[in-house]
Amino acid sequence: MSKVNEETVRQVNGLTARWAHALPEGTVFSAPGVWPLLAFLADGAAGPARAELANALGVPAEHAAGAARELLAGLASVSGLDAALGLWTHQGLALRDEWRAGLPAGTSGVFGDDLVTAQERLDAWAAERTGGLVERMPVTLTREARMVLAGALALRTDWRQPFTELPLRPGSGPWQGRTLRGLHRRSVRPDRVGVTGTPDGFVTALTVPGDNGVDVHLLLGEERMTPGQVLAAGVGIVARGLLLTAGGALPHGHVGPGLHVEQQPAVTPEPRTLDVQTVAYEVRADHDLLGLAGLFGLTAAMDTRTGHFPGVSAYPLAVGEARQSAVARFGALGFRAAAVTAVMPAPAGGVPQYRYETTVVRVAFDRPFGFLATDRDSRLVLAAGWVTDPAPYPVTGVPGGPRVM
Numbered sequence: 001m002s003k004v005n006e007e008t009v010r011q012v013n014g015l016t017a018r019w020a021h022a023l024p025e026g027t028v029f030s031a032p033g034v035w036p037l038l039a040f041l042a043d044g045a046a047g048p049a050r051a052e053l054a055n056a057l058g059v060p061a062e063h064a065a066g067a068a069r070e071l072l073a074g075l076a077s078v079s080g081l082d083a084a085l086g087l088w089t090h091q092g093l094a095l096r097d098e099w100r101a102g103l104p105a106g107t108s109g110v111f112g113d114d115l116v117t118a119q120e121r122l123d124a125w126a127a128e129r130t131g132g133l134v135e136r137m138p139v140t141l142t143r144e145a146r147m148v149l150a151g152a153l154a155l156r157t158d159w160r161q162p163f164t165e166l167p168l169r170p171g172s173g174p175w176q177g178r179t180l181r182g183l184h185r186r187s188v189r190p191d192r193v194g195v196t197g198t199p200d201g202f203v204t205a206l207t208v209p210g211d212n213g214v215d216v217h218l219l220l221g222e223e224r225m226t227p228g229q230v231l232a233a234g235v236g237i238v239a240r241g242l243l244l245t246a247g248g249a250l251p252h253g254h255v256g257p258g259l260h261v262e263q264q265p266a267v268t269p270e271p272r273t274l275d276v277q278t279v280a281y282e283v284r285a286d287h288d289l290l291g292l293a294g295l296f297g298l299t300a301a302m303d304t305r306t307g308h309f310p311g312v313s314a315y316p317l318a319v320g321e322a323r324q325s326a327v328a329r330f331g332a333l334g335f336r337a338a339a340v341t342a343v344m345p346a347p348a349g350g351v352p353q354y355r356y357e358t359t360v361v362r363v364a365f366d367r368p369f370g371f372l373a374t375d376r377d378s379r380l381v382l383a384a385g386w387v388t389d390p391a392p393y394p395v396t397g398v399p400g401g402p403r404v405m
Contacts, residue, residue, distance in 0.1 A: 004070055009378050133329075227386040285327075
């Protein structure tokens with residue numbers, strides 16, 4: 001990832017952690033999909049709206065557009081990540097040249113009174129920029145609409161070491177009684193998993209490295225912990241603000257949520273190994289950002305009694321709609337995620353002979369858990385979510401059959 005100010009990464013990850021606390025289970029979201037849009041709005045805002053947006057961003061409004069351009073350039077340099085910004089204005093709306101010049105080149109378009117055609121163009125943009133994972137723009141044009149500012153992210157990574165698909169039947173917990181599309185693999189990298197303590201409880205974290213500099217972190221907390229608490233702990237782990245005791249240093253026994261260290265027989269002398277069991281999943285979510293207006297610094301900007309963005313246009317503008325549609329897929333071969341955000345102002349073998357013992361660090365994600373997809377270099381969280389409904393094992397499927405991507 002090209003150089004992005006560490007403070008910007010910290011502020012975007014902070015928004016991820018705060019947003020996680022405000023969301024229900026079974027969700028996926030992307031703070032980097034929202035943050036640049038808020039920054040460009042802050043650049044053109046005035047009065048209380050400007051102050052509120054700057055506070056939500058964590059940077060002064062006069063520096064927001066520069067930070068947004070820097071972040072977008074950094075996102076564009078991440079292998080496997082496509083990032084795009086789009087601006088569409090009504091043909092009757094004149095923008096300030098200074099504000100328009102602050103946007104990345106090639107982002108502008110115009111729409112007229114034919115809203116059906118205009119909406120089709122917006123939906124096509126969303127689908128094209130996400131490889132079809134998000135099929136339409138999360139906002140719908142109305143007669144009052146004067147501008148749509150949108151961002152799209154599409155993330156793809158393949159595992160360095162694929163998982164093997166096997167049926168998984170949890171013996172306890174919310175998924176007990178279900179036959180799930182289980183994913184299993186064993187490696188000689190026990191330090192890919194670890195456990196940390198937080199004021200809210202212990203969290204087990206597993207890093208699944210992709211082949212292009214993107215990592216996916218699976219996070220299992222104590223059963224009493226909320227999704228927000230677990231995901232916020234994950235952000236702290238990624239940012240190296242929380243100390244993680246790695247699998248290679250853990251004692252024998254039950255050492256964390258879903259995490260055990262034990263002795264197992266082996267055919268040959270082996271180092272400590274890591275045995276991972278998890279599930280394939282697809283999570284989709286639609287978010288009304290104005291339902292959490294305070295979190296995103298949009299409370300004042302929603303007031304339609306006056307304009308809040310004189311730096312954008314002389315025409316009085318307020319934020320009428322702000323939404324994000326997001327999706328994430330985790331499968332045997334890799335991970336895919338996408339988000340579109342829009343702000344609209346208005347294994348087999350014989351029986352072995354065991355002669356040795358080996359230490360196995362065994363982790364199982366067989367109840368609801370969180371995930372973070374991150375850029376390995378900058379530690380920026382690109383997508384986050386919570387899994388409550390994993391993929392079922394296909395009735396007609398066999399090991400080695402169709403695999404979820």
